[in-house]
Amino acid sequence: xxxxxxxxxxxxxxxxxxxxxxxxxxxxxxxxxxxxxxxxxxxxxxxxxxxxxxxxxxxxxxxxxxxxxxxxxxxxxxxxxxxxxxxxxxxxxxxxxxxxxxxxxxxxxxxxxxxxxxxxxxxxxxxxxxxxxxxxxxxxxxxxxxxxxxxxxxxxxxxxxxxxxxxxxxxxxxxxxxxxxxxxxxxxxxxxxxxxxxxxxxxxxxxxxxxxxxxxxxxxxxxxxxxxxxxxxxxxxxxxxxxxxxxxxxxxxxxxxxxxxxxxxxxxxxxxxxxxxxxxxxxxxxxxxxxxxxxxxxxxxxxxxxxxxxxxxxxxxxxxxxxxxxxxxxxxxxxxxxxxxxxxxxxxxxxxxxxxxxxxxxxxxxxxxxxxxxxxxxxxxxx
Numbered sequence: 001x002x003x004x005x006x007x008x009x010x011x012x013x014x015x016x017x018x019x020x021x022x023x024x025x026x027x028x029x030x031x032x033x034x035x036x037x038x039x040x041x042x043x044x045x046x047x048x049x050x051x052x053x054x055x056x057x058x059x060x061x062x063x064x065x066x067x068x069x070x071x072x073x074x075x076x077x078x079x080x081x082x083x084x085x086x087x088x089x090x091x092x093x094x095x096x097x098x099x100x101x102x103x104x105x106x107x108x109x110x111x112x113x114x115x116x117x118x119x120x121x122x123x124x125x126x127x128x129x130x131x132x133x134x135x136x137x138x139x140x141x142x143x144x145x146x147x148x149x150x151x152x153x154x155x156x157x158x159x160x161x162x163x164x165x166x167x168x169x170x171x172x173x174x175x176x177x178x179x180x181x182x183x184x185x186x187x188x189x190x191x192x193x194x195x196x197x198x199x200x201x202x203x204x205x206x207x208x209x210x211x212x213x214x215x216x217x218x219x220x221x222x223x224x225x226x227x228x229x230x231x232x233x234x235x236x237x238x239x240x241x242x243x244x245x246x247x248x249x250x251x252x253x254x255x256x257x258x259x260x261x262x263x264x265x266x267x268x269x270x271x272x273x274x275x276x277x278x279x280x281x282x283x284x285x286x287x288x289x290x291x292x293x294x295x296x297x298x299x300x301x302x303x304x305x306x307x308x309x310x311x312x313x314x315x316x317x318x319x320x321x322x323x324x325x326x327x328x329x330x331x332x333x334x335x336x337x338x339x340x341x342x343x344x345x346x347x348x349x350x351x352x353x354x355x356x357x358x359x360x361x362x363x364x365x366x367x368x369x370x371x372x373x374x375x376x377x378x379x380x381x382x383x
Contacts, residue, residue, distance in 0.1 A: 022073050022322050024329050025081075025103065025131065025379040026345060026359070029066040029093035034367040040064065053112040057087035060110060060120060064372050066093050068103060068379065070131060071358060073327065073347070078359070081131040089137065091127065094149050097380040098156030098176065099323060103129040106147045107137065126150065128177060131382070140179040152176065152380070153209035154274070154323065158239065160212060162187070162203050169200055171212070173239050185241030191216065193243065195230045207272040211244065212237050215269050234269040252280050252301025256310050259284035262291045267299070270318070273325040276303050281319065298328065300350070311353050314346065322381050326350055329378050336363050343376045 032040060044055050051059075065085035071078040082103070084090045088111060095105030107127040110120055124147065126140040144163065151160040159174045169187035174180060191198055198216035205212055215234045236244040247269065254261040267282040278301050283294040298311040298319075314332040321328055332344040340363035348355035364373040 104150040153205040
């Protein structure tokens with residue numbers, strides 16, 4: 001598997017001088033193409049009766065394997081801390097990590113059972129994975145078919161699950177690590193009150209670990225009547241679902257000399273710093289250029305709504321603030337000349353604007369590619 005690994009050993013010291021022992025955790029997942037699957041199992045009997053149980057189980061994996069890596073901002077050297085390679089267990093590449101060094105993910109455990117009917121049994125559940133290289137895992141609770149990702153608060157003491165079903169969003173809050181249900185509530189009350197035609201685009205915890213945010217955008221085009229009722233934006237709720245109001249639309253409004261803000265793009269809320277400041281992803285266009293020629297920017301604002309800093313960025317997928325609030329980790333989706341997408345993992349110093357690339361994957365290959373396709377996901381930060 002030929003991957004472009006741009007690990008920066010030692011050079012993170014300059015970038016992350018204030019990071020101390022903070023460690024970024026990310027996953028790399030390998031999905032077989034049609035050709036790589038056949039090549040991988042070339043020596044396995046084509047007849048089910050001629051395979052071993054482990055071979056049958058391995059061929060049923062969702063991906064060939066998913067690996068989790070940690071990289072210290074002091075050392076800059078990645079360490080493999082978990083791999084699900086094998087016949088019985090595979091995990092979803094997305095999830096979250098606690099500050100104490102455990103990952104919380106959706107996993108699939110399968111084995112061969114002889115009763116009551118011989119065959120493969122698969123169990124989908126939420127799992128806790130210690131990131132210590134032991135490859136151990138602990139089942140927390142069964143997960144529904146459309147299981148949402150775990151969203152941990154910064155303290156690692158509570159988890160939020162946002163499930164969509166029967167035309168509504170339901171939020172469930174659990175204590176961690178005992179996975180005890182603390183509260184569950186319907187997000188519909190908030191949307192009906194503030195934005196009936198909105199859909200949920202992102203959610204998470206604020207820095208205090210007791211309040212959550214949800215970001216709503218209008219689904220489709222507003223007409224004159226619905227526009228009056230719809231107020232998209234980022235709303236704050238208690239862990240019991242109480243409506244605590246919205247982050248004002250004027251907070252951190254994009255302002256940069258020589259640029260204007262296109263009116264067809266909504267900014268995105270990325271999270272809250274430990275000191276309470278807000279971080280947004282927004283877009284600007286250089287004066288004199290076509291509005292479609294947008295450029296991404298990070299926008300930092302105080303709780304008083306005042307703009308504090310604007311930093312240029314590569315076109316990102318999400319963003320993860322470090323526990324110190326000094327570093328942002330994000331994935332860049334870079335388009336190749338043949339219109340495929342490469343993924344590049346970056347860390348950016350939010351004080352200086354300096355950034356370093358840690359890892360990248362080539363663009364996905366066609367079904368005839370002999371190598372599996374690799375994707376990157378950020379799981380979060382640990383201290």
